Amino acid sequence: MSSSAAAHPAHENQLSFVRQYIFSLDHKVIGKQYLFLGMFMALAGGLLAYLLRWQLAWPESAVPGMSWIPEPTMFQGIIPPEFYNAIVTMHGTIMVFFVAMPILLGAFGNFLVPLMVGAPDMAFPRLNMMSFWTIFTAAMIMLASFFVPGGAASAGWTGYPPLSADAVYTGVNWGITLWILGLALEFASFLMGGINFLTTVVSMRAPGLKMMRLPLMVWMQIVAAVIFMLSVGPLIAGAVLLLLDRTVGTSFYAVQKGGDPLLWQHLFWFFGHPEVYVVLLPGIGAVLEVLPVFSRKPIFGYKAIVYSTIAAGFLSFIVWAHHMFVSGMDFDLVMPFSITTILISVPFTIILLAMIATLWKGAIRLATPMLFALGTLMVFIVGGLTGIFLGSASADIYLHDTYFVVAHFHYTLISAVFFGGFTAMYYWFPKMFGRLMNETWGKIHFALTLVCFNLVFIPLFKAGLGGEMRRLYNPFEYDFLKPHQGLHQFATIAAILLMIAQLPFLVNFFWSMFKGKVADRNPWQANTLEWAAPSPPPHGNFDTAPSVYHGPYVYSAPERKEDWQPQHQPH
Amino acid sequence: MENTISEKLLAKSNGTLSHARPQKNGSLPTVELSINRSLLGLLIFLGTEAMFFAGLISAFLILKAGSAVWPPVDQPRLPVAVTALNTLVLLASGYTMHRAVRGARSGNQSALTNWLALTGVLGTIFLGVQGVEWGRLLSYGLTFTSSNYGATFYTLIGAHGLHVLAAVLVLMVVFIRALQKRYSVKNHDGLVLCQIYWYFVVGIWPVLYGLVYLS
Ligand SMILES: [Cu+2]
Numbered sequence: 001m002s003s004s005a006a007a008h009p010a011h012e013n014q015l016s017f018v019r020q021y022i023f024s025l026d027h028k029v030i031g032k033q034y035l036f037l038g039m040f041m042a043l044a045g046g047l048l049a050y051l052l053r054w055q056l057a058w059p060e061s062a063v064p065g066m067s068w069i070p071e072p073t074m075f076q077g078i079i080p081p082e083f084y085n086a087i088v089t090m091h092g093t094i095m096v097f098f099v100a101m102p103i104l105l106g107a108f109g110n111f112l113v114p115l116m117v118g119a120p121d122m123a124f125p126r127l128n129m130m131s132f133w134t135i136f137t138a139a140m141i142m143l144a145s146f147f148v149p150g151g152a153a154s155a156g157w158t159g160y161p162p163l164s165a166d167a168v169y170t171g172v173n174w175g176i177t178l179w180i181l182g183l184a185l186e187f188a189s190f191l192m193g194g195i196n197f198l199t200t201v202v203s204m205r206a207p208g209l210k211m212m213r214l215p216l217m218v219w220m221q222i223v224a225a226v227i228f229m230l231s232v233g234p235l236i237a238g239a240v241l242l243l244l245d246r247t248v249g250t251s252f253y254a255v256q257k258g259g260d261p262l263l264w265q266h267l268f269w270f271f272g273h274p275e276v277y278v279v280l281l282p283g284i285g286a287v288l289e290v291l292p293v294f295s296r297k298p299i300f301g302y303k304a305i306v307y308s309t310i311a312a313g314f315l316s317f318i319v320w321a322h323h324m325f326v327s328g329m330d331f332d333l334v335m336p337f338s339i340t341t342i343l344i345s346v347p348f349t350i351i352l353l354a355m356i357a358t359l360w361k362g363a364i365r366l367a368t369p370m371l372f373a374l375g376t377l378m379v380f381i382v383g384g385l386t387g388i389f390l391g392s393a394s395a396d397i398y399l400h401d402t403y404f405v406v407a408h409f410h411y412t413l414i415s416a417v418f419f420g421g422f423t424a425m426y427y428w429f430p431k432m433f434g435r436l437m438n439e440t441w442g443k444i445h446f447a448l449t450l451v452c453f454n455l456v457f458i459p460l461f462k463a464g465l466g467g468e469m470r471r472l473y474n475p476f477e478y479d480f481l482k483p484h485q486g487l488h489q490f491a492t493i494a495a496i497l498l499m500i501a502q503l504p505f506l507v508n509f510f511w512s513m514f515k516g517k518v519a520d521r522n523p524w525q526a527n528t529l530e531w532a533a534p535s536p537p538p539h540g541n542f543d544t545a546p547s548v549y550h551g552p553y554v555y556s557a558p559e560r561k562e563d564w565q566p567q568h569q570p571h
Numbered sequence: 572m573e574n575t576i577s578e579k580l581l582a583k584s585n586g587t588l589s590h591a592r593p594q595k596n597g598s599l600p601t602v603e604l605s606i607n608r609s610l611l612g613l614l615i616f617l618g619t620e621a622m623f624f625a626g627l628i629s630a631f632l633i634l635k636a637g638s639a640v641w642p643p644v645d646q647p648r649l650p651v652a653v654t655a656l657n658t659l660v661l662l663a664s665g666y667t668m669h670r671a672v673r674g675a676r677s678g679n680q681s682a683l684t685n686w687l688a689l690t691g692v693l694g695t696i697f698l699g700v701q702g703v704e705w706g707r708l709l710s711y712g713l714t715f716t717s718s719n720y721g722a723t724f725y726t727l728i729g730a731h732g733l734h735v736l737a738a739v740l741v742l743m744v745v746f747i748r749a750l751q752k753r754y755s756v757k758n759h760d761g762l763v764l765c766q767i768y769w770y771f772v773v774g775i776w777p778v779l780y781g782l783v784y785l786s
Contacts (some may be wrong), residue, residue: 123608155760203608229615233622234629241630241726248715250722252630258719263633268627515611 020234023133025125026539027110030132031292032432034106041098041139046499048091056080056086057492058487059474073151082171083474085154088471090142093179096279097186098139100417104282105193105228106135108424109221111432113197115530115537116215118206118546118568123199125397126342131192138185140273145178153179156471158268161253180243187232194225206529206568208548212306213567215528215552216299219364220285223313224278231274231317262329269320277316279413281309283420284351284380287373290427291355291552294370294564295362295525299553301354308347315344325393326400334393337436341391348384352377356393363556363563368442369427369524375450376419383411386461401471404464407457414453422449422505429509434536437518441508448501455494459487525564528552532568605759610767617771622732624775627730628782631723635786642720647711649724649784650704655701658780661735664693665773672766678756680749687746690769694739701732724783731779734772741765 024030054063062077112126114121122128145152155164159179167173176236201214201222201248241252242264251257253264292299299305321337353375365371386408389395398506399405422445429437463484468475475488476483522531529548533541546568552566565571635641642648667690670782705725713721745765748754754762 001617120776124612191616194619195615199608199612203613229619230622233619234626237623237626237630240627241728243589244715244722244726250715250726251719252634252722258634258638260633260637263630266633267630269627 011016013462025121027114027125027128028432028537028541029120030128031107031109031111033132034102034110035432036098037136037139038103038107041094041102044143045091045094045099048087049495051079052084052087052091053488053492053495055084055473056475057374057489058103059476067137072545081390082154084473085170085471086146086152086567087155088153089156089179090146093153093183094142095417096157096275096413097183098135098142100279100413100421101186101190102135103421104279104417104424105190105197105221105224105355106132108217108282108286108316108421108428109193111199112428112530113218113221113429114198114204114292114522115202115533115541116218116528117204117209118529118548119200119204120540120542120544122196122547123204124196127192128196131189131196134185134192135189138189141178141182141185145175145336148174148178151175158244158272160268161242161264161326162255164242164264165253177243177246177365180246184236184239186237191232192227194229196226197221198229206546206548209567212303213548213551216288216302216305217282217285217528219309220281220288223309224281227274227281227316228278228510229533231271234267235271238264261438262324262327265324265327265329266320270317270325272323273320274313274316276412277313277411280416280420281313283376283416283423286420286424286427287355287376288526289526290369290373290423291358292555293427293524294365294367294373295359296555297358297366298555299354299364300357300360301350302551305333305351305354310343312351313444314348315340315347319344319391322393322396325396338391338393342388345388346389347385348537352381352384364428367426367524368437368439368446369423371443372419372423372426375446376415376423378450379411379419379453381417383408383413383415385410388520398467399464401469402464403460403468405469406470407460407464407471408461410457414457418453423445425509427524428530429512430519431530431533431535431537433513433516434519435514436519436523437512437516438508441504444509445501445504448504449498452494452498452501456491456498457489463487487546522566525562527554527564527566529567534568607763609760609764613764613767617767620771621775624730624779627727628779631727631782634719634723638719641786643718645712646718646720647708647713650707651784653700653704654780654784657697658777660693660700661697661773661776664690664697665770667693668766668769668773672759672762675749675754675759675762676756680752683745683754683762684749686747687742691739691742691746694735694742694769698732698735698739701728727779727783731772731776738765738769738772741768 018024021029024033051063051066055062060078063074063079064077066074067077069077072080074080079087110122142152150167150172152172153159153164154170154172155176159176163169164176167176170176201218205214241250244250245252245254251259253259253261255261288299288305313527317514319337319341321333322341325334325337386404390399390405390408426437426442429435464470466481466484468481468484472481476485519535521533521535523535524531529546530537532546534543548567549570550565550567552567556563557565653664667686671683671690674680674686708724713724715722715725742765745762750762
């Protein structure tokens with residue numbers, strides 16, 4: 001094994017540029033491809049966020065800097081109602097499916113899972129490469145849909161029929177067909193990814209790496225993969241029916257011809273709720289890796305966290321109808337789904353308590369990854385607590401489809417994707433690129449992000465409690481919502497500042513990639529296997545195939561001189 | 572040739588999923604699994620496939636429960652008896668597939684190819700009968716758009732038909748490879764993958780037949 005490892009550098013030079021960086025089979029290169037795709041799509045999703053925030057603060061006025069967008073999409077920078085619908089639809093679609101999933105699962109899952117289990121690569125490298133190029137195609141289709149006649153999909157990111165089933169309601173025909181096609185390819189991509197993740201973890205762990213010695217990031221990735229694989233089938237079925245309604249002229253969802261529009265909502269949310277955990281769990285996983293390292297303490301309640309995650313994954317399949325309390329579904333379903341929804345806060349409370357207990361009396365180092373991990377915790381707690389109101393049907397009937405919901409799910413998703421994603425980015429950057437990021441700029445980025453993020457969404461809680469429905473093109477056409485304009489202007493200014501606050505990150509990211517301080521193998525003095533490989537790891541990962549002798553979180557053991565104990569070092 | 576390092580490294584642990592390597596520390600537990608890696612990947616994929624059919628079936632049941640008369644009075648009835656015979660054909664192909672793999676396991680090349688050929692013929696007969704029956708139903712006025720009865724029928728049974736078609740195509744590849752004597756007693760992974768997929772499409776059919784034809 002070691003002789004072939006020694007041959008790495010020579011061999012790598014033999015690969016052509018195309019095979020090394022474009023059609024690469026190396027899980028680390030594929031992970032980076034996912035990362036750059038996700039970051040690029042985040043720019044698109046962010047631009048859409050800018051447009052919709054502007055419309056909500058100063059409706060029907062020219063958006064600064066946007067007069068170049070041609071008619072009929074926009075009129076000298078003014079957003080027409082049809083395009084506003086497309087903006088909110090595509091913002092949600094892009095951020096969930098083309099930013100959150102590629103970055104948290106595609107990038108970090110791909111990069112970390114083989115390294116953390118001590119494997120040379122994924123189980124199926126070719127399938128892995130195909131999964132990236134499939135989602136790349138899907139992303140291009142999504143972006144292209146802005147340029148077809150009628151514009152991009154505008155039926156909401158949830159694609160409810162009849163809006164999504166018939167162009168008479170939205171004026172969008174091609175856009176929605178492309179939207180369905182793009183999502184179908186995205187699902188196919190993550191199916192390939194999920195098969196790879198699960199097979200790799202089941203079959204390629206290093207000797208001694210029992211399941212209960214896996215780093216929690218790996219647990220989160222595989223539970224997320226299982227949840228995704230089991231929930232996406234019914235949505236694909238629902239999408240097939242929707243496509244048939246649109247193209248063949250069937251009436252699965254057309255109520256006037258005996259169809260049932262609620263059927264789509266059931267199939268969509270059977271996937272949609274677990275999907276929240278698909279992107280949430282890897283973010284939590286990153287936090288769980290960072291907390292022990294930067295408080296120099298073993299994780300508190302490893303098994304409790306694992307079992308809670310599995311329990312939450314299971315419960316996520318029986319809560320979906322909490323999205324449908326006001327949809328007119330059978331009222332007898334409301335109580336059971338309220339109960340399961342509130343029940344799901346139990347495993348997450350256990351995980352949060354374990355996180356806080358891990359910090360308790362630790363020797364805390366407030367490096368940037370740790371700051372973002374703590375930020376994830378804080379933001380997620382707000383998201384979780386506000387979710388309890390929405391899970392209880394009596395409160396939800398009032399709050400449903402208001403800005404309270406918008407604020408709530410941005411607190412849960414942004415905590416996981418944004419804060420969790422940055423936790424992972426700052427923590428594993430030295431392993432990915434072999435250089436350290438700048439700490440000062442990292443801390444500035446963190447402080448600005450945390451403050452601006454809260455300033456965007458706290459006003460939206462208030463707008464929602466004041467009864468403001470979301471998805472209104474110009475809310476202030478209604479007299480009772482006119483007093484909310486100030487809240488929206490405040491949120492919009494904060495959102496613009498939040499976007500500006502990402503510039504320090506971008507500069508730091510690209511500067512450090514080429515000019516940062518060179519990182520050694522284990523800059524954070526962490527235990528998990530990825531830190532045993534060189535930074536960045538060569539094709540094939542490890543110099544010698546590692547064996548594992550104990551769990552991943554042995555920190556500050558009293559009998560040892562160092563306060564850490566790498567997994568691959570015997571006692 | 573094109574072999575990259577990771578593939579070479581992977582090849583070392585391929586075949587059976589065993590990471591048993593020489594170790595200094597004898598007490599070290601190792602990860603051992605007796606199933607093939609590709610098979611594991613296929614089984615995970617089939618889990619998603621099963622959920623896809625579960626989604627279609629639940630759509631069928633919801634639409635059926637939501638309509639006053641099922642099947643609608645003006646729509647033709649499904650060919651229950653012919654399809655019952657066709658069900659037997661498909662189940663028989665499951666048995667012949669079993670015999671083919673048994674042939675490979677015992678090193679009997681002619682048993683392998685003969686039973687594989689018979690399996691392919693049975694699968695094709697199933698598809699052919701389904702096609703003829705579809706033609707008749709269409710001529711009687713049961714179409715995709717004539718009613719939700721027709722729409723769910725063609726979607727659900729059509730989705731299964733496409734899976735059988737895919738299985739027959741895979742089987743043809745495996746059959747050609749069997750003729751080239753590529754499957755030995757020890758190494759017939761591709762054959763086993765084809766077998767498992769075949770069992771899947773055979774196995775879900777009786778469920779669909781019961782739900783769609785017998786209700
Ligand atoms: Cu939900």
